[in-house]
Amino acid sequence: MIEARQLTKTFRDRKRGEIRAVEGVSFRVEPGQIYGLLGANGAGKTTTLRLLATLLQPTRGGATVAGFDVVTQPAEVRARVGFLAASTALYARLTARETLAYFGRLNGMAEADIAARTRSLADDLGMHDFLDRRCDKFSTGMKQKTSIARTLIHDPPVMIFDEPTLGLDVMAARTIVQFVRECRARGKTVIYSTHIMSEVEKLCDVIGIIHDGRLLAEGSLASLRASYRENDLEEIFVQAVGGLAAPAGGNVNPP
Amino acid sequence: MNGRRVLTIYGKELRDMLRDRRTLVSMIVIPTLLMPLIVGLVVFVSVKVIRQARAESPVVMVAGGADSPVARAALLAHGKIRAVPATEDWRARIANKAVRAVVEFPAGFDAALERGEPATVKIFHYEGELRSGFAVSEIQRFFSDYRERTVTARLAGRGLPATFVKPFAVQVENVAPPEKVGGNVIGGIIPYLFLLLCFTGAMYPAMDLTAGEKERGTMETILCSPVSRLELVLGKFLMVLTASLGTVLCSLVSMVGTVSLGGPLLVAMVGANRGAGAAAALPTLDPLGLVAVLVLVLPMAVFFSAVLLAISLVAKSFKEAQSYLSPLVIVIILPAVAGVLPGVELNGRLALVPILNVSLASKELVSGVWHWPHLALIFGSTSLYAALALAWAVRMFNREDVIFRT
Known part of the structure; x- marks a missing residue:
């Protein structure tokens, strides 16, 4: 489970002064649920997810991930999170097997467990052909699969995806989307950030619209459609961030 | 902190770096080839130039002396010079090296000697020109x-x-052991090379493991694993230190090889006669002193590794890191060169100046001089600087604005 409580992150910039990247963001994601964080570039999606993954420390507020506090128990949190982003790359000079073993060891797994887990992940993802080849020789698809396996090696209960399909072709993006669905099916708590409307429509059980660091609207696709009296998610998004129409109640945060 | 995780990170970085051709070149190939190349080239060229200059009899013009046949004949009979008749443009001839020197007999030289009167022979030469000096x-x-x-x-x-x-009579005799003589001639250069290699060996991996990882996007991947920042710094630091010390070790092995095999090789190459002379020009160093130099270089390597890690972490890309670190090479070279300068001697205050202290102490150590209080002061102060630098690196890794500066 993920629970964010008034998460706030302020950065100091020499030129622009204080920047509030995330402000008072609260939400809750249950196991077996995909929470979609929808927002434009610079809306605060990445910062929010980095706060949840304890890569950054909140300026105010807090969050609990898999029962652990992100501020006081960051290592415990990271041990229970699989984090996949467009910006999380693979070590070019390691093979896929070495990559998995490395992250398995860092997660405190025994060698036998790592070997067994690597086998089963390679079975699931179809990685046997390239398991012992170096990552710098991989196609995009192979890299995706290896990255997915890397996030899953320690079988974390919580998965955080930060625009994982960014820059991928249709087929590679489909692999990711399929994989996110499987995570839900296995009862994992999933949070997924993107600016692609169709991905949100296809995947997410709950959608949070984030803009300028604030969560402006939240709810299932159906409830958002109902509250904005609009079928098209893009229109709903524009209205939510532009404040063109006041939401008509439901699970919507005040703007 | 979990020691096993630090070792896991270190092991992975080591494997990663050993698969990188650029690291291998900077860590093994360059330091191994550098020593024999430098020593060999210097010895070979200088021996060759000196011998050639000596072997050729210098051309000397003899002016005057028509009325002093005795002295003139004695000079012409001197086998070590090739005398030629004087011409009007002798100054120009010295300048364009056709003639190395001119001897001018005063009028009535023989007669003056006969009568016991003073007389002055003039020698004209080209100051600073090696062969003119020989003449x-x-x-x-x-x-x-x-x-x-x-x-x-x-x-x-x-x-x-x-x-x-x-x-x-006055007789001058040398009491310094042969390694002391070697230590002064070449001893200044060797620790300087160690320091430089210790620095350059750490430079590439430090950039690759920080700014390089940011650039390739692997930094975020490792940060979202359960590894703590402290474990991450220590693992990476150990790798940079390994590269730094590996570079020094390679150059040391290559230097010992150069000195011990270089002599016989020179003899074989240029013939026993000349080779022996060339081999004598090779440095003789106190081996125990060399070991002590390595002991002093150890905290220095820790210091360099930590500083380089901390600085290159600030950079967004490998290229940016390069632009930060390259000027630092000058900072390393300056005190090291100051240590090589004649007359700069180790004292209590200089023993606290990083880099310079190690450079000066190394010069003494390889020439067999052991000044324990200074050595302790240098080891202590360098270790302190190293600890501070490492603490700084850890601090930098904990700064969000540094580690996520992309």
Whole structure:
């Protein structure tokens, strides 16, 4: 489970002064649920997810991930999170097997467990052909699969995806989307950030619209459609961030 | 902190770096080839130049002396110079190296000597020109012999012994051991090279493991694993230190090889006669002193590794890191060069100046001088600087604005 409580992150910039990247963001994601964080570039999606993954420390507020506090128990949190982003790359000079073993060891797994887990992940993802080849020789698809396996090696209960399909072709993006669905099916708590409307429509059980660091609207696709009296998610998004129409109640945060 | 995780990170970085051709070149190939190349080239060229210059008899112009056939004939008979008749443009000829020196006899030189009157022979040369210098010393050697013969003849004519003008002799003898002599000539260069290699060996991996990882996007991947920042710094730091010390070790092995195999090899290459002379020009170093130099270089390597890690972490890309670190090479070279300068000697205050202290102490150590209080001070202060630098690196890794500066 993920629970964010008034998460706030302020950065100091020499030129622009204080920047509030995330402000008072609260939400809750249950196991077996995909929470979609929808927002434009610079809306605060990445910062929010980095706060949840304890890569950054909140300026105010807090969050609990898999029962652990992100501020006081960051290592415990990271041990229970699989984090996949467009910006999380693979070590070019390691093979896929070495990559998995490395992250398995860092997660405190025994060698036998790592070997067994690597086998089963390679079975699931179809990685046997390239398991012992170096990552710098991989196609995009192979890299995706290896990255997915890397996030899953320690079988974390919580998965955080930060625009994982960014820059991928249709087929590679489909692999990711399929994989996110499987995570839900296995009862994992999933949070997924993107600016692609169709991905949100296809995947997410709950959608949070984030803009300028604030969560402006939240709810299932159906409830958002109902509250904005609009079928098209893009229109709903524009209205939510532009404040063109006041939401008509439901699970919507005040703007 | 979990020690096993630190070792896991270190092991992975080591494997990663050993698969990188650029690391292998900077860590093994360059330091291994550098020593024999430098020593070999310096020894070979200098021996060759000196021998060639000595072997060729310098061309010397003899002016005047038409009325002094005795002295003139003696000079022309001197086998070490090639005398040629004087011409009007002798100054130009010295300048364009056609003639190395000009000897000018004053008028009535023979007669003046006969009468016991003073006379001055002039030698014209080109100051700073090596072969012109050889010519002058050769001419001076001839005239001092000639003068001695004249004096002996005059003394004999008056029935006086040779000791009349030479009441006592002065003899200069060297008491420094051979390694001390070697230490002063080449001893300054070797620790300097160690320091430089210790720095350059750490430079590439430090950039690759920080800014390089940011650029490739693997930094975020490792940060979202359960590894703590402290474990991450220590793992990476150990790798950079390994590269730094590996570089020094490679250069040390190569240097010992150069010195021990270089002599016989030179003899084999240029023939026993010349080779022996060339081999004598190779440095003789106190091996125990070399070990002590390594002990001093150890905290220095820790210091360099930590500082380089901390600085290159600020950079967004490998290229940016390069632009930060390259000027630092000058900072390393300056105190190291100051240590090589003659006259700069180790004292209590200089023992606290990083880099310079190690450079100065190394110069003494390889020439067999052990000044324990200074050595302790240097080791202590360098270790302190190293600890501070490492603490700084850990701090930098904990700063969000540094680690996520992309």
